[in-house]
Amino acid sequence: MWWTVAFLSLSVWLLSGMTVGNADNPHGCQVWSPTEVKCAHTDLNEVPLDLPATILRLDLQDSRLKELRRHSFDALKRLQYLDLSWTRFEYVENGTFDSLTNLRTLNLSRNGLGDAQWFNITSSLPSLQTLVLSDNRLQQLNRWTFGDLHNLTFLDTSSNAIIVGECAFCGQQRLQRLDMTDNEISTLPSRLFHPQSELVLLDLSNNRLRDDVLAKEELWSGLARLRTLDVSLNYFSIPKFAQSFKNLTSLNTIYMSSNEIQQFLFQNIVPLLNAPIHDFILRYNPISIFEEGILLQLRHLRTLDLGKTTIPSSQLQKILPELQNTKIQKLRFETGPGNFAIDNTTFGRLPGLQKLRVHSSDVRVLKANLLIHSKNLTELVLGSNNISTIDEYAFAGLESLDILYLRSNNIQTLPDNVFNPLQALTYLDLSSNNLNTISPRLFKGLLHLHRLSLSSNGIVQIDKATFVGLNSLIRLDLSFNLFTTARNVVAPSVKSIDLSRNALTVLQRNDFQGLTNLVSLSVVGNSMKTIEPRTFQALGKLEELDLSLNGIATVTSRMFEGLENVTNLDLSLNDVTEIEPYGFYGLRRLRELVIRSTLRTIQSVQATLRICGRQPPLLLAVCVPQRMFSLSAAGFRSSGTSKDGSSGDGGREPTNGNNKGSGGGDKNGGDKKGQLCCPKCGDPCTHVETFVSSTRFVKCEKCHHFFVVLSEMDSKKSLKEQTAERQGKTKKPPPAPKKVWPWS
Template sequence: MATFLLFFPLLAGFSALEAQPARHHPSCRIVGTSMVCRDLSLTSAPVDLPSGVQALDLSHNQLQNLSRNTLADHTNLSRLDLHSNKIHFIQPGLFEAMNDLKVLDLSGNRLDVFAQAKIQIGTLSAVESLDLSGNGLYTGMSDFFLSDSPSLEELSLSSNSITKIAQNTFRGALSLRRISLHNNVILEIEDGAFDSLVGLSELDLSMNSIACITDFNLSRLRVLNLSRNSLELFQSPSSDEPYRLTFLDLSENKLLYFPLLPVNNVILHLDLSRNRLQSVDASDSAETKMPMTALKHLRHLDLSYNQLTGLPQSFFRTMSALEVLNVSNNCVTSFSVTEKDLLLTAKIVNLSYNSLQRLSLREGTLLALEELFLQGNALSTLAHQTFQRLPRLNFLRLEENNLRVCASETKPDENPPGCVLFSSVPKLKILYLSENNLKSLPCRAFADTPLSLLDLSVNPGIEMHQDSLAGLEHSLVQLLLRENNISRLNADMSSLRSLKLVDLSTNQLTSLPTWNRESSIETLNLQNNSLVTLESAAMAPLKHSLKTLYVGDNPLSCCENLDLVHLLQHSAVVVPDIEAATCILREGFEPVNIETVTREMCRGRKKANYIVVIVLIVFLAAIALGMLVKYCKSSKRKPIRRFSA
């Protein structure tokens, strides 16, 4: 009786709707074989669909009750999108006659009202993809939509309020291959809940409240996402049964120890970032350490944002295929690769933002390494040839350390202890050395290294040798020297013919470096310096190539930079900080925007200056003449003294 009372208003609404004729809405548009009627405040589907239409998009409308009349009896559709309406009732058996319907989107509606009436939606005979996300469904409600779905392969129940996955939840949809339960409040998964789904390959349980997995036995699963739960433990049974799992995401949980993975696995991608890992030992207690599972197929391992203090070399011995290793944002103090044949396939290693004081890389290891991230550590001492031993290294980040650069043309024993050679690194193209407290840059510091980007920023007071950039004439494209507190750039940049971007911002420069006519600089940043004039001799060689110029926050003189004013006003050069590009027209006056300056202003200033000078000369001459006249008069009045014998 209670069920009938709940069902009665829904049935009444449905009957009233049956009496209303469906209306064709001319605002719908045809896109290929689809009719799109999105966001038109419709309460029913258009009546006459053109021939050939296979998909109907009724999302973001005002549909409330789904019936044959509401859908204008369109039974030949293959795709039906009803996302974001107000649907709270579906006529039982409505989709039975839709033998071609493959994709049905019912997300973002109010189907919890329908489920409360405990009515079965009926057979979904041909539907392969069903989206029920964002409908306020809680535990058990999905059963009324899945009880007879023999062809269903893809199901989304995300963003609902489900707390438990029961054994019979998917018993009517045994063909399921992909299930999304993202963003629910799942606390419990009953044993055997997924066992009947022999074809299940992808399962998304992310953003739930699952606390532990003690017997992971879904051996046919290929993709498992358990990120953003409350996992403290993940264990698989100790058996030799082969598992097909290739992608496992356990990020953003509360794991203290490395998960106990299937022994016979083919895992390619393992994400353990943002947990509480203090060790890479697989164990549920500090006293009982479990043996490390072989991960011989693993290619991508993410351990970032944990509490690891060390990475023993033994940890990597079974990872013979590892290509990407991310251990950033931990507490690792030492990293060594000295064992032969270790990490031979690694292409990217990220050790940034740890507490690294020691880095030891044996010659013959990391032969495939292309990218190395070491920024944000405490490195001050490295073996001279650390990076010369990496034959394929092309990207290196070393900012926020405390390193020194060795001279390239001296004997090893003549270099200061702990300095690093950056010359003759055969493939290195990108090098970041900012914030290293570098005091000097020796001659030919990067010779025979094909750098295209060099960042030496935020090394206050760095002294660059005149030939410190020698050897980069044909490779260097970007040079970053911002925030170095330098008043003059000593390094010779005139021969850097490939240079396209130069950042000299936030220094104390009073003059510009010299370039020649072969320079190809396109972007020049001179912001926040002490430049009064931009010399014509320095800027003229750039006229043919310069496209972008930053000059704001400099004490520029308007009338001593008329060539610059003309360049900015009459050329294609873009000045992104034009609002801050000001100059001083007269001493003691407020700066004006450089775009407003004209030559007439400066001519007027010169004429005014001439008048001031003439007036001043006349005034001084008058004063001098007056003083002379006064002196002469005083001389005539003096009595002549006479002397007698």
């Protein structure tokens, strides 16, 4: 294997409070009290017989119960809540739950229950209000399935494969919420609910229902209290609502997204006009005809979602002004073929509009006073259009706008004052346009701006004054542009900046002088080969630095000086072949260092791991060829010069080969033969043998410095390899890996 990932953790983790199963919590249970027992995720193969008779809640989910017997719950007459989900029991004895006369909530989801087992469960649960049967193997629902459960208010039968029979819920007059999603139901009987049903929410999504279901008069006649109807993910094409929908005077939310609706005709919608419809969700439908007059009659409408539909632009131009007669607050739409022009007459007067999304449409121009009458608008999304021109007064009157999203358009220039009216704006996205230059006055009025994205624009340079005065700006995205230097980016308040995928080849001192409050910096993928010493000296608050996917070959001495608060440093996917002494000098709080490269030579490993005299807990992730380090023996002199001529304790000259891992020196400079010494302070490490059998880390008792001690064998190998390198001899590369045939 070419690459080995080694995680060297020098931290101590204290784990406490993880006791499992004791005198207070028998059977490995998490909770065992007079009123509640929780034995979830255990290996229990039967219901404990010593359960307190006073408990109100019992949780046995994800246990290994194979069967439920009559005596399992005999003593639990006060029990109100029982969770048996994920238990996968195979047998339920008839009358098992007879004693649970006070049970209100029962969860039997994900058990593989079939119809035969179910009839052994519901024989006597008179107080049951909530029943969850999702993800089982139920196939038939008829008048006897829930016949004795007259107090049910919530029923979940989702993710089964049921066929709904006549009058399946006729006995559940108090049922308020019914979930039958994901059952492959193709039709519903005309008589299904109690004539005076109290049903409030009906979820029939992700089935195979067709237009005939909505047209059944008797089916809907008794649902006078229904508020939410979800028939998304079915097969409706030209929906026609039965006349009995006129009785649904409480219906306020209809979900019909992801169907096959092609035509929305006025005459088919008339029965809905008596209902106070607030939310109408029609996204992801291939609508080709949306007749005029429908929106005009939905006077209570607050949310209309026509996203991902194909309504022709010409039709939208006619129906959108009808929204003036509604109480619309949230509007989303996408147009079909044809240019869609937006001006101050497109929507009319919509004073209550708060969120507007026009996505993936052929909008090309934003004219003046576009939404002058929508002063309460807080979110405007105009992404993935063809906008190329924006009038200077396009956003006039939008003093409350908080989010403006102009991503993925064709904007090349912007008027200097175009954003001046947006006094409350906190998020501005101009990414994926063609803004080659940015006017230094463009953002001057955005005093509350928190996030700004200018990525993927081809910007070459930026004026120093561009972000000056934006004292609330925290996150700045300049990725995927053509910046060759970061020196002109002056944004004192910014805490996170992304300069990934630009044209930075060199980082120099003072490049980041204008980013003094920076906490996170990403310079990924810039083909950067050189970073001058002390480049990051101004970034004293920086905590995360990502330099991955560049061309850095050498971690030079004092490259990271000044980064005292950095905890995460990523140098992966570079061409690092050498780390000079004091390469990581100054990184006092480093916790994670990631290097993935063809690293072969490190001048001295203690210089690699030295963090300016103080070694914190450090996680070093190095992905390199099989032998991680090629270096000299573990003993080093306490003074002298390094091989490259530099002085200091990092990269000290190794002792001669005769010492074989011993070395160091006393305080007077004399050698103590046969004695291993700390390469930092020179103190003898008396607790370590001179000759070690395996390479390992050693901690100095005096200064608490960590360094590596090589075994005699590794020392010989290391010296031999370095000698071969000096003489120009190199190892032959290993052979190419053979093809491994797939398992057949």
